[in-house]
Every structure is written in C-alpha cells, then in structure tokens.
Amino acid sequence: MYITSIEAWKKGRKLIYLNNEPGFVLYTSEVRDYDLAEGMELSAGLYKNIEELTLKPRCKRRILHLLDRYDKTEAQVRQKLKDEFYPEEVIDEAISAANRGRYLDDNRYALQYTYEKSRSKSRRMISAELRNRGIPEALIEKALEETEDNEEALIRKQILKKSPDPGQLTYEEKQKLLGSICRKGFDADRCIKVLNELIREKQNYS
Template identity: 40%
Template sequence: MHYITEIKDIGKKCRIIIDDDIVVQLYKGEVRKLGIKADSQFSNESYNEMYNILNKRARERSLFLLKDMDKTEKQIRDKLKLGDYPEDIINNAIEFLKKYGYVDDIRYAKLYISSKQNSKSIKQIKLELYKKGVNKENVSKVLLEMDLSNEEALNKLIEKIIKKYDLNDKTQYNKMCRYLLGKGFSYGEIQEALFKYTNYDTEW
C-alpha cells in the first residue's frame, strides 16, 4: 500500500507526490480513473497500473524526441526528468532505445564530428560532445577511428572563410584570428596556418 502525499494542478496534468519521495505527472482523467486523492492510501494494484501507464508514456515520449533529430542518452534522460518520470522508468525507456538502436552515443559522436570537423577545432568538438553527455572514452575512440587532426580542420575552415578577409590588413587579420580562436584553435596554430596566405611577417 502507498500513500498520496500531495496533488498539485499543473494545467492538463497533476503533479503527484507518493510516499513523500516519488514524484509523477498524470493527466487529470488518469487521476480520476485511478482514484488518486490527496492524503489518502493508494493500493498496490492502482500503483502498478499507474507504473504501466508511465512506462509506456516514457517510451513514446522518447521516440517522439528522436523523431526529427538524433540525441544522446543524456539528452533523452534530461528531457524525461523534466517530465517527472521516476528514475527506474527512465532506465526502462533508455534500455528499450538502446536495444533497438534508437540511441547510440558512438553513432551520435561520429555524425556530430563529421558535421563539425570543417568548422570547429577538435578541442571544441570534444567539449561540445562532453556537454551533450558522450563520455570521454567514446569521444576518444571515435576521433581515433576518424583519424582527424587540428591542422586539417583549421586549414579546411580557413579555405572556407578566407575570401571574407583581407589578410594584408592588420585589422582584418586580427579579426580572422579572433574568429578562429573562438572555434577552439590556438594562436600558434592559427599563425602557422595563415602564414602561407600572407607571405610576410604578421608581427605588426
């Protein structure tokens, strides 16, 4: 037997606290159907029915989140946490996604690196992947497989934007350097890469 500690109206749904520490969200119709009332007992049978509802909903929500764009495991977890899904239900949803290949952090890292390798440094790409929840081991593994270098990424980016800048002009040169620094490249790497485009000492 469980106990309903609190029910709070949050629009179409209710935020429910069970046994003082379990927090869930249910639609108002579901609350009525399950006979959930504040400061009252909640049978194991009704609790299991609620659990099954949330388990199915978490899975459907996860698939919806992946509808238009690939995501990391952490991104899915964070979204489900915002919906007050209990941790074990989130784990079930993630297990389902992994089982059928809907979530794969290594695949995500490969796609992300491929899309960013001509516009950002490896350092910046790594930091962004860490923030998205891809662990360091997987990031290192993918980078090793793809055999990328900062020099290659920097040269490709320079070739892409070089026409926008007059490197014979100190202001323009410094502006381009600041742009490349913002992409995660070091000043030394930038100077070395730009030397062939200036053919003179840029230490004004």
Template identity: 40%
Template sequence: MLITQISELDKKRMMIRTEEGISFVLYKGEIRKFGLKEEQELTSEVYEEIRNEILIKRARKRAMFLLEKMDRTESQLRDKLRQGFYGEDIIEDAISYVKHYHYIDDNRYARTYVRCQKERKSKRQIRVDLIQKGVDREVIEMAIEAEYEAETEQELIMKWIEKRHYVIGSNDIKEKQKMYQFLMRKGFRSEDVLRVLE
C-alpha cells in the same frame, strides 16, 4: 503508500507525491479514473497498474518522439525525460527500450558528430562539445580516431586559412594576429597555429 499531495502542473496535468517519496505525473482524467485523492492510500496494485499501463508506455513514446525529431546522446535523452517528471526507474526502462531497437547509440552519435564537425572545429573543441553532450570520453576518442584517420590538426588549420583567403607570409602583423585569434577561438592549440602561420 499514502498520497500526500496532488498539485497542478499545468491545465491538464497533476503531480502526485507519496509519503515514500515517489512522485509521478498524470492527466486530470486519469486521476479521476483511478479515484486518487490527497491523504488517501494508494495500493501497490493500483500503483503498478499506473506505472505499467500509463507511465512506462508514455515515457517510451516520449523517448521515441524525442529521437524522431533529432539524434540525441543517452545523457541528453535522460535529461529530456527528467524534464517530463518521469521517475528514474521509468527513465531507465525507456532508455533500455530505445537502446534495444538501436534508436540510441552514443558510438554512432559521436562518429556522426565528428564527421560533420571536423571541417569546422578542432579536435579539442569537438571533445569539449561531446563531453557536454554526455558522451563517454573513451567513445569520443574512438570516434575521433576513426573519423580523422591521417588528417592532422595542422592540415585542418591550413583548410581554415585557405577558406579565409589568408596568404601566409604576405600579410601584416595585425592580419596575422587576427588569423591567430580566429584559429584559437576554433579550439586549435597555440603551437599548431604558430607552426602553420610561421
């Protein structure tokens, strides 16, 4: 494969692009070590050495580092690795690696998220949040079902009302509207909010 471009990414790293559309990032010292230059042929042996000895190991370490800082969904981890300019095959390897050791688990992530947020957010808002984090809808539904058990949306609305020291029936229409708007922003359904406030 022919190296068509070597461009500076930052002070330490360079982006290498090949005629076949493959691109990867190496440190300047690594480029010197392999003697890579523009318009030069990159043999499959050298590329495999770079891929296996540098890129795969680096992506795995990066994935581990990212998960050490905070729990992430598979989708979030993929996005972070893409930001590091890793190729899809390298990302796939890193994801498989951390999955093998159970460092990433969307089921666990979703259940933990629901458990931590159910006192503050409605089921609908939790669903939206988890979808935005790239969690599969089926996984989300199982997590909600497992974590909410018998607790209903109306019971959660009552908790918010009590937390805000709102007394049903003793407030004027303006206060009632404010509470209604507050609960709607939390993601509760209008009919549930009205049923409780009535």
C-alpha cells in the same frame, strides 16, 4: 507510501506527490480512473499497475517523439524525462529499450556530430560540446580519432586563408598566424605541423 498532494501541472495533467516528493504525472481522467486522492495510501500493487499500464508505455512513446526530428544523446533524453517527472525505474527501462532498438545510440551521435562539426570547429571545441551533451569520454575520443584528418584539413584551410604562401612570412608573422588559429581551439602542435607541411609543399613546387 502516501499521496500527499495532487497539483495541476501542464495541459490537463496532474503531478502526484508521494510522501511530499514529486512522484509521477497523470492526466486528470487517469487520476479519476485510478481513483487517486490526496491523503490516501498508494499500495504497491496499484503503483505497479500505474507504472506498467500507463507510465512505462507512455515513457517509451515519449522517447520516440523526442527523437522524431533530431537525434539526441541518452543524457539529453534522460534529463528531459526527469523534468517530466517520470520515475527513475520507468526511465531506465524505456531508455534500455530505446538503446536496444538503436533509437538511442551515443556512439552514432558522437561520430555524426564530430564529422559534421569538424568542418568548422576544432577538436577541443567539439570535445567540450559532446561532453556537455553527456557523451562518455571514451566515445568522444573514438569519434575524434576517426575524424582526425578533418581537423588538419581545416587548419590547412585556415592558414591558406590568412596567408596563401606562408613560407614568405617572417618568424613573427608565423607566430602571429599560429596564435590566431590556436585561439580558435586548434591544437598548437598540429597547427605547427600543418604550417611546416605547407611551407615544404610550396618550396617543392617552386
């Protein structure tokens, strides 16, 4: 492959184009150290040296930096590394290492996110947000199952906030109440179940 272009990128770094496609990023000093120039053929041996000695160690450090303050999903980290022009094989190896070390753990992320958000959001909303963050469907379902009781507690809280004694509501008022809660993304069947439980509890108490 040939180095077709070397362009200024960010903070003293250069983006190396290989066969007219973005290849990888190096600091200006590293471009000099590896004696890279536009138009030269990049041998397999030199490319391997760049990967092994510079790109792979840097990519692994970059992942640790990305996770330093906030947990992230594998998909989020992978996309960030792609945006920074790390080669695919470099990203794969670095992410595998992060998974082995439990620095990246989509299962942990899904459980923690679901637990925290289940106090204020519906299962449907949480599921959509996790999906947008690249969490696999199986892990989303597992996390939601483990926090299922939290949603019913939240529905109960929503109902009692709107009506301290739902048993006194007319049929139309109950439908209006259920509709307002379901529009927030809560499951309709679960809302009806909780409403009926609350009505029975009030009846038994009185």
